[in-house]
Amino acid sequence: MFWRKQKAAIERFHPLHRALILDRACAVSLRRDDWEPVIQSLARHGAEVRRRRWRLPKRVPGVLVPMLRILAADMPPDGVLSVAADMRGSGVPEKKGPEQHVPTRPPISAMRQWYVVDPWLRMRAELRDGSVVELDVTDRIRNRRYRKNARGKVKLKSKSKTVQIVRVTRRLAKDAVVRPPAAPPPRWIRVRVKRGARMVIRANGKFPGPLEDQAMIDRILHVSTEPFRWTPPGTAARRAR
Amino acid sequence: MDAAGHGGEEGPVTVTRCHVTTGFFVLGRCGQAAAASCARCVRPVCAAHAGPGGLCPECAAAQGYGTHDPHEPSWTAGYRRHYYQSSSHAYADATWYASFDEYDRGAFDPGDDYAHGGDWGPDDDTGFVDS
Ligand SMILES: [Zn+2]
Numbered sequence: 001m002f003w004r005k006q007k008a009a010i011e012r013f014h015p016l017h018r019a020l021i022l023d024r025a026c027a028v029s030l031r032r033d034d035w036e037p038v039i040q041s042l043a044r045h046g047a048e049v050r051r052r053r054w055r056l057p058k059r060v061p062g063v064l065v066p067m068l069r070i071l072a073a074d075m076p077p078d079g080v081l082s083v084a085a086d087m088r089g090s091g092v093p094e095k096k097g098p099e100q101h102v103p104t105r106p107p108i109s110a111m112r113q114w115y116v117v118d119p120w121l122r123m124r125a126e127l128r129d130g131s132v133v134e135l136d137v138t139d140r141i142r143n144r145r146y147r148k149n150a151r152g153k154v155k156l157k158s159k160s161k162t163v164q165i166v167r168v169t170r171r172l173a174k175d176a177v178v179r180p181p182a183a184p185p186p187r188w189i190r191v192r193v194k195r196g197a198r199m200v201i202r203a204n205g206k207f208p209g210p211l212e213d214q215a216m217i218d219r220i221l222h223v224s225t226e227p228f229r230w231t232p233p234g235t236a237a238r239r240a241r
Numbered sequence: 242m243d244a245a246g247h248g249g250e251e252g253p254v255t256v257t258r259c260h261v262t263t264g265f266f267v268l269g270r271c272g273q274a275a276a277a278s279c280a281r282c283v284r285p286v287c288a289a290h291a292g293p294g295g296l297c298p299e300c301a302a303a304q305g306y307g308t309h310d311p312h313e314p315s316w317t318a319g320y321r322r323h324y325y326q327s328s329s330h331a332y333a334d335a336t337w338y339a340s341f342d343e344y345d346r347g348a349f350d351p352g353d354d355y356a357h358g359g360d361w362g363p364d365d366d367t368g369f370v371d372s
Pocket residue numbers: 279280281282283284296297298299300301
């Protein structure tokens with residue numbers, strides 16, 4: 001029996017932890033405190049499982065776990081935190097768009113181009129000030145394959161370029177106290193605001209990637225900052241419940 | 242955990258409340274009954290928030306006791322200050338960091354209901370506009 005001990009360890013993990021190992025994906029809504037056993041189970045992964053095949057996708061400890069902690073910190077115990085994570089990577093056939101021919105000039109010829117769209121994380125959290133925040137992260141990869149004629153030899157070349165898109169929407173509580181920011185966000189973040197009984201602030205950020213771990217978390221947080229700048233600390237925090 | 246839930250204590254005894262900042266974007270006060278004072282900043286802290294050396298989570302993080310492992314529940318409080326610093330820098334908005342810092346240092350009293358700001362009405366529905 002190979003891998004018996006590690007297989008048994010996986011059996012003891014939280015079902016969502018198992019889904020992230022075996023399916024490399026999960027989609028679920030849980031109340032705030034029901035995420036803690038999931039995080040504690042994930043924390044044991046490295047010590048108990050070493051087989052490459054059962055490795056956790058690196059964005060689970062690198063991005064998902066920190067974002068669970070950050071969103072949970074702003075939630076009441078009965079608030080619901082939903083996650084749809086697809087960590088299968090950008091090589092999955094259904095993420096690949098159609099191939100197109102691109103006009104070329106010598107020494108380059110026969111160029112084909114296709115995009116891969118990989119929406120790998122979506123989260124939604126009900127916060128304790130009555131607002132609801134939704135975020136998603138998508139990798140958009142442009143691939144090109146072409147021939148290059150260099151000094152009589154034809155070489156097959158390929159290039160890929162990744163852009164990452166973070167979108168954060170926050171719907172404020174009814175009649176929340178709002179203070180519009182004095183200065184606009186950084187140029188790589190676009191903001192749209194819908195005023196109404198429940199104000200909605202959307203921020204989109206687009207940047208070259210792929211970023212991982214703390215660099216990725218900080219980008220997600222920087223896009224998230226704009227919807228929260230409209231209710232700075234000490235203004236809307238206590239309109240809760 | 243909840244900033245809004247501890248304003249209406251009844252009875253003759255005034256309980257000292259834990260003054261530790263909670264939350265990440267939406268800040269609040271812990272508000273549990275205090276068990277000690279932080280050895281560094283002297284804010285009242287509850288039993289759950291009293292950390293190594295009798296420090297509050299903020300001071301513990303500032304002294305290098307913080308964890309870098311997000312699987313640890315205490316990771317969030319340590320990361321919060323890093324976040325406010327890095328986002329103020331990204332936004333070139335010093336008031337953003339100041340508003341957090343003032344909140345954390347207790348310039349806002351727990352239990353108050355702040356209503357400043359908000360200079361347009363709630364029914365001013367113009368749809369999405371670029372901001
Ligand atoms: Zn302290």
